[in-house]
Amino acid sequence: MRRFHLVCILLLVGGFLFCAWDVAWAAAETRPILTPKPGPAPRINGPSVQGCRPGRPFLYRIPATGARPIEFSAQGLPEELALDPATGIITGTTPAAPGEYVLTLVAENAEGKAERPLKVIVGDRLALTPPMGWNSWYIHYNRVTEQHMRNAADAMIASGMADFGYQYVNCDDCWTKHRNDKPYRDAQGNLLTNAKFPDIKGMVDYIHSKGLKAGTYTSPGPWTCAGYVGAGGHEEQDAQKIAEWGFDFLKYDWCSYGSYEHNQDLKVLQKPYALMGNLLKQANRDIVLNLCQYGMGDVWKWGAEVGGHCWRTTHDLGLMAANQLPSFYHAGLSNARHWQYVKPGGWNDPDYILIGTVGDARTGGPGAATSLTPDEQYSYMSMWCLMASPLIFSGDMARLDEFTLNVLCNAEVLAVDQDSLGKQARIVRQNDDELVLAKPMEDGSLAVGLFNLSAKPREISASWTDLGLTGKQIPRDLWRQKDLGATEGDYRAEVPPHGVMLVRLRGVEK
Numbered sequence: 221m222r223r224f225h226l227v228c229i230l231l232l233v234g235g236f237l238f239c240a241w242d243v244a245w246a247a248a249e250t251r252p253i254l255t256p257k258p259g260p261a262p263r264i265n266g267p268s269v270q271g272c273r274p275g276r277p278f279l280y281r282i283p284a285t286g287a288r289p290i291e292f293s294a295q296g297l298p299e300e301l302a303l304d305p306a307t308g309i310i311t312g313t314t315p316a317a318p319g320e321y322v323l324t325l326v327a328e329n330a331e332g333k334a335e336r337p338l339k340v341i342v343g344d345r346l347a348l349t350p351p352m353g354w355n356s357w358y359i360h361y362n363r364v365t366e367q368h369m370r371n372a373a374d375a376m377i378a379s380g381m382a383d384f385g386y387q388y389v390n391c392d393d394c395w396t397k398h399r400n401d402k403p404y405r406d407a408q409g410n411l412l413t414n415a416k417f418p419d420i421k422g423m424v425d426y427i428h429s430k431g432l433k434a435g436t437y438t439s440p441g442p443w444t445c446a447g448y449v450g451a452g453g454h455e456e457q458d459a460q461k462i463a464e465w466g467f468d469f470l471k472y473d474w475c476s477y478g479s480y481e482h483n484q485d486l487k488v489l490q491k492p493y494a495l496m497g498n499l500l501k502q503a504n505r506d507i508v509l510n511l512c513q514y515g516m517g518d519v520w521k522w523g524a525e526v527g528g529h530c531w532r533t534t535h536d537l538g539l540m541a542a543n544q545l546p547s548f549y550h551a552g553l554s555n556a557r558h559w560q561y562v563k564p565g566g567w568n569d570p571d572y573i574l575i576g577t578v579g580d581a582r583t584g585g586p587g588a589a590t591s592l593t594p595d596e597q598y599s600y601m602s603m604w605c606l607m608a609s610p611l612i613f614s615g616d617m618a619r620l621d622e623f624t625l626n627v628l629c630n631a632e633v634l635a636v637d638q639d640s641l642g643k644q645a646r647i648v649r650q651n652d653d654e655l656v657l658a659k660p661m662e663d664g665s666l667a668v669g670l671f672n673l674s675a676k677p678r679e680i681s682a683s684w685t686d687l688g689l690t691g692k693q694i695p696r697d698l699w700r701q702k703d704l705g706a707t708e709g710d711y712r713a714e715v716p717p718h719g720v721m722l723v724r725l726r727g728v729e730k
């Protein structure tokens with residue numbers, strides 16, 4: 221009897237504790253989570269194309285959700301490549317013969333099996349879909365260390381971000397020597413790292429061992445924007461070092477380049493990027509080049525010609541002032557205008573995804589929770605995906621909360637960004653209150669974002685005439701991953717202030 225009481229009390233206490241925890245959770249997490257949790261059965265995410273050059277190191281971790289262990293396999297894998305069935309990491313050297321290699325990726329666990337084609341295009345184009353990853357700037361600034369980078373790689377795996385296609389772990393400014401910290405280079409002119417990066421090759425190898433890619437940063441000028449050593453005058457040697465260390469991505473930031481040239485003619489603007497673009501093409505590994513010169517000289521018109529794979533179209537988002545609208549809307553609206561210039565391998569870059577815990581770029585201070593509302597964060601991510609922007613999160617990887625991950629990791633929203641047709645959304649309508657963007661997808665469907673720029677809830681519509689559609693369409697709510705009722709003539713939705721309705725419209729087959 222006494223024993224029974226004890227169990228009851230324990231159950232009661234347990235029940236109470238459970239309720240109390242539930243209430244506390246509800247109070248702490250009032251932000252609506254729209255993304256459905258991925259199920260236990262495998263689902264393969266990420267792009268369906270991968271561009272690479274012949275005879276270069278290849279690394280690809282198959283992004284897949286589902287209960288582990290998952291057993292991975294791939295049909296049609298060229299013999300130069302090998303797949304680890306336990307991790308889904310493909311390594312090796314790309315075939316020497318240019319061409320298209322069509323693989324079928326397979327992921328299987330106790331709950332089911334998923335298959336997905338991946339076309340590996342061996343040629344001279346990289347970044348056939350926008351790069352996805354993380355960058356250190358907006359959380360670590362000049363405090364960044366090698367350990368932060370290793371930890372970020374660990375967190376990209378542990379948080380599940382890598383299972384949705386995030387793969388670049390990119391160090392921003394402040395890893396070379398500061399201008400007050402001589403010597404800057406060794407006797408042979410090789411670039412030196414500062415004391416916070418004691419083993420940069422080991423760091424890159426570590427990132428690669430997780431199946432992830434490593435990115436770095438420098439400037440064509442003598443100094444980077446934060447006053448560290450740049451590549452100016454040592455471009456060839458530095459490009460070689462960057463390749464030798466094993467980096468896969470370079471952000472090349474204009475910064476002090478202006479000290480070499482006194483005008484900003486197009487030729488002057490292009491020169492340092494064409495130089496680095498050519499050097500990277502000759503490198504013995506594939507390195508994606510991100511042009512960072514804030515849009516000067518309409519970079520979207522020539523970024524690809526000089527060897528860039530993506531180019532910043534605006535000044536730093538983290539330094540932009542907000543008015544009625546938060547700053548991401550300003551960067552986004554400006555970037556949206558250049559939609560015609562985008563194609564696979566050449567993307568407009570409206571800067572990083574600043575949500576979660578982010579630092580203040582004006583002070584370089586430590587991170588604090590974003591002040592953006594949940595609706596604004598859904599708009600931010602929707603807009604970046606519709607614009608086929610690089611998706612580089614730059615908040616704190618050590619403090620990723622459930623809400624932030626729900627914004628970053630919705631497979632159907634990310635599929636809009638990663639679509640292999642490689643189009644940036646066209647502006648269908650823009651005024652003070654509304655923005656409508658439409659992005660054609662490879663399967664013939666149309667991703668449409670209805671953005672409410674006003675401070676009040678608002679019904680927003682897009683007609684088939686505006687969207688270039690006919691007949692019955694089924695809208696799929698991409699954030700909630702749900703089909704809505706078939707509609708004809710137009711699509712309309714009530715949209716919250718600064719919020720979005722993101723749908724994919726598919727024609728009903730007759």
Ligand code: GAL
Nearest residue numbers: 357392393445446473512536
């Ligand atoms: C800016 C750049 C930022 C960040 C910073 C580092 O010019 O736009 O994204 O890289 O330099 O100093």
